[in-house]
Amino acid sequence: MNKYITEFIGTFFLVLTVGLTSGMNALAIGSALMVMIYAGGHISGAHYNPAVTLAVYIRKRISLGDALIYMGCQFAGGLIAALVVSLFMHLPEVADQSTMNTGKAIMAELFGTFALAYVVLNVATAKGNEGNSYFGLAIGFTVFAMASALGQFSGGAFNPAVAVGLIVMNIFEGIKIWIYLLGCFGGAAIAAVVFNLNNPAEKTPAPPEAMID
Amino acid sequence: MNKYITEFIGTFFLVLTVGLTSGMNALAIGSALMVMIYAGGHISGAHYNPAVTLAVYIRKRISLGDALIYMGCQFAGGLIAALVVSLFMHLPEVADQSTMNTGKAIMAELFGTFALAYVVLNVATAKGNEGNSYFGLAIGFTVFAMASALGQFSGGAFNPAVAVGLIVMNIFEGIKIWIYLLGCFGGAAIAAVVFNLNNPAEKTPAPPEAMID
Amino acid sequence: MNKYITEFIGTFFLVLTVGLTSGMNALAIGSALMVMIYAGGHISGAHYNPAVTLAVYIRKRISLGDALIYMGCQFAGGLIAALVVSLFMHLPEVADQSTMNTGKAIMAELFGTFALAYVVLNVATAKGNEGNSYFGLAIGFTVFAMASALGQFSGGAFNPAVAVGLIVMNIFEGIKIWIYLLGCFGGAAIAAVVFNLNNPAEKTPAPPEAMID
């Protein structure tokens, strides 16, 4: 139960920061993710992102049951954060992403989430990186770097729970949700496949303590 | 005695930075907190914040007597820093927070201080995080992220000693002090309760060397 | 094979970030390098830069064969990134570096790449720094600091694969390539010589596990 609460809290503060700094403070958003990862990593692994959970599942470090509960908690955290943001701020009446190019947006989410999941799998689950102190810094600043480079094309979610939160806040259009589901889950899945191919030594079954279930 | 001096020095430089960069340099403020935490953590635990000390007390890692002395040193550090700021700068004649929405300000301080105390308890007191090198980075950048997201609603103290310092500098109104006391101590207390519930394995009595008394 | 793919991926995301944030976001570029170093360091050593590979070769931590393959993968990563950037953005019709002073540009690339290779050799290959958690932070933020100081004179590549990527994007002029080859490889070679002279205790043959081949 503790790990589920941890996923909820971490995703809540991530999406709260995204919503309240919507004027594009990518450094604050990356930092919010970083600090929540350092706080919750020892309890839940600190995914805070359904696409990351998918990647960890493909890499066989979380059971299917827990992966689904994690995703539920992450979407719930994003939704509740969106409601809290609406208490703080007037949100737009209607979302408007009409100037967004669909192809570029999908590519942006694909590349950004690939980078994010690739970094997560390497810094937080690979044997060669055990016991490091930089996992949160690396993951949080991946979001900062990718949002700085790719955010202009898609809004820079790289996380379906963030995308859903932004839809509830009328910042993203609901009808565009498929772009984020496709881009984020697709990018993360490709990263997991690349990681598995590129780290054959990691293919052995996880020791029980490395497995979330 | 050493730990009390350490709390004084750390809070002094935190509030000095808050006062002299009042034009909103959240990154400098978070960095000032980070560096003082790295400098003083090995001596006092580096709270520099009465709300954090309350959270550590609820989590049973500091004695009541020491908690009260810590808070005294922190308020003293904030006060002296405010006086030093007044030597450097012309301060406003009267504070004016008339445009601040009370409900939003309380919520902002509650959420921000909750996040701060939640991160502190996890990165600096949990067994699963022993010996890490990121505790200062995580705590300092929590203040940066929360100030970026929530500072617009309350001024972003997340720390009663900072709030008192800003009142002495005529940046916050004295009559609004209850907002910061309620928000900061409330948020920190909730974080400590959540931490205790969410970390049952940490409930065992602290080993003597982990206890401040 | 894994290390070659890692070099390709890391350089790809570095040059992608350079291209898409060309409006000078040195912090995002340094962060992109940092996160890719943390992700790939345990597999390939995370050079992502032919000049760094040259320095590591002079310092005798990579075989000649591997050094050449590394450089090939890095240039390929930079080229593919440039093509991807061209899918996202309208690139300039023709490059224009006519206001660039050649002497200053060479000096800027020399000093910047010297600093970069000097930091890499010390934090990532010296015995006195084994097992640290800061190698990625130090290397990534060297690029940030040097780009902030020297980027105004040369564009701030400090990396021949970045320079080639920027030439393909029509941001640098192809005819100026020699400036970057001379400045970057020259600066890195000098750094390696200085490192070897200044670290006599490191001169012993590398233990097999520290050698890339």
Added chain:
Amino acid sequence: MNKYITEFIGTFFLVLTVGLTSGMNALAIGSALMVMIYAGGHISGAHYNPAVTLAVYIRKRISLGDALIYMGCQFAGGLIAALVVSLFMHLPEVADQSTMNTGKAIMAELFGTFALAYVVLNVATAKGNEGNSYFGLAIGFTVFAMASALGQFSGGAFNPAVAVGLIVMNIFEGIKIWIYLLGCFGGAAIAAVVFNLNNPAEKTPAPPEAMID
């Protein structure tokens, strides 16, 4: 000899970054210091600052002879950097600090250098902090935070070698050198005394390997 070269190189790149980003990029300057500390710490202790060397001498971690040679190398690094900056840029014909308030400038240098030396002694020389990975981050970001808070009053040197470099670049006035000597050496000396008083357990003679001589 290696440690002297290391002090020269580190101070050179610090002052080079100060000179070339004089438009106030405190984050780049703090980062330049950070990366040079991570690169050179294992060789020389990475002072790069005569005031820090004085503090380390008072704390009895460097011999008098080495302290003097360190300071010489640091001033030389600052001077050569100033000359290199003059090759890159048109410098002002004459320095002008006529609007600077002398009292505030001394106070600013005193407080800033106190904070810097206090952080250095704690993170880099105290037993309670051995083997950490954050020493460079803490020291570099102290300069960033203090320059952001106090730089407006004195220019924010916190380092006599930086002050001398800026005088050679005609950014500081030569006649004002005493402000920086007094403020920087004074602040560092006070920090060393406070550290010694506040860390009685550290008073035992340094083990030979912790002593620079």
